[in-house]
Amino acid sequence: MDFRTKLLATLGAIQPVLDEPGVLVAGSEVPNLLELDARSSLIVSDDVDIAIPISRHEQVKHRLKQVHDLEPSREEPSVWLPKKPGMMEVNFIGMDTEQVRPGETFVFDDAELPLLVFAHLAFLRPGTPIIAEGVTIPLPRPAGLMLEKLVTERSGVKGDRDLLVVLGLILVSSASDIAEVIQIYSALPHDRRHAIRSNLTLLSLLEPHANMPDPHVHRQRVNDLFAQLPPPGLT
């Protein structure tokens, strides 16, 4: 079974959750879904992240009762595992959109659906949902996801792949998406701005990886974005 079919089958299985306002598909599968007809040519990982606003936690738990083809992992109930082949793992993660604990990464404790709330997921803003194979998929706007990927500390092959996801997002971004990146960037603390610029320099010099956009071919696009993000201390 091809990757796209698996991804869309999984998202279809959790459609009740995706229908909850504010819930977004996050993480590295987003550039796949933003491709024309959700072509999913970038194979990054065999799971999909679903960002849950913590203000919608109760509603999501209620909607999860309508999900039948996946079940929570015994060890980590925020991870749901497929009950049948042809689907992938789903990681439910928390998003503090209402800034209850701004800038903080923390555990939202719950016996049924605990969530790891990542500080930088607060950058995500709902974009235009797409419909693929009958599944309605709520996606974030590229700008917030790009910054979330650039500001989060990563290392090793996973870190490289996440940077290539950023490249994938740059390639599908419009001028207004880039303007949004610059606007959000300008309001960030200095150390985060530095992290973003530092990660862009890494992306610019990264080796190509299979099934991912080639950073050498697109260095000009990375340079264009980098040049528009002033170093911390200059704004």
Next chain:
Amino acid sequence: MTQRLHEKVRQIKEREAIRAWEFRQRHHSNGLWFRLREALVYAESAWAIGPEDAAALTQRGAFPLAVGKEFHPPKSIFIVSSAELLTLPSRVALPMRLGPELLGAEHLALLPFKPVG
């Protein structure tokens, strides 16, 4: 049951603390690699050049980038135009990655991207 999640939070906070330290160190030796990458991100291509060509550039009034002087041994890194590049007979194109070719070159000529718009 949430022990794994708490452990992940601890690891994330540890990485954030390291990043804050790196940010404070960015103007010191710890920030050297960033400063080199920052010079390279603006370059469309990088070329190794011989000492004669480096000397010729200096004679013509070109200033090497400060970041090169921080290496031991120091590197002379010049920003050149495409016309200047053609006057450097020793030039050898290097792959744009932080590999041995680029890091091993003692004298570098960087050709910047053309500005957009």
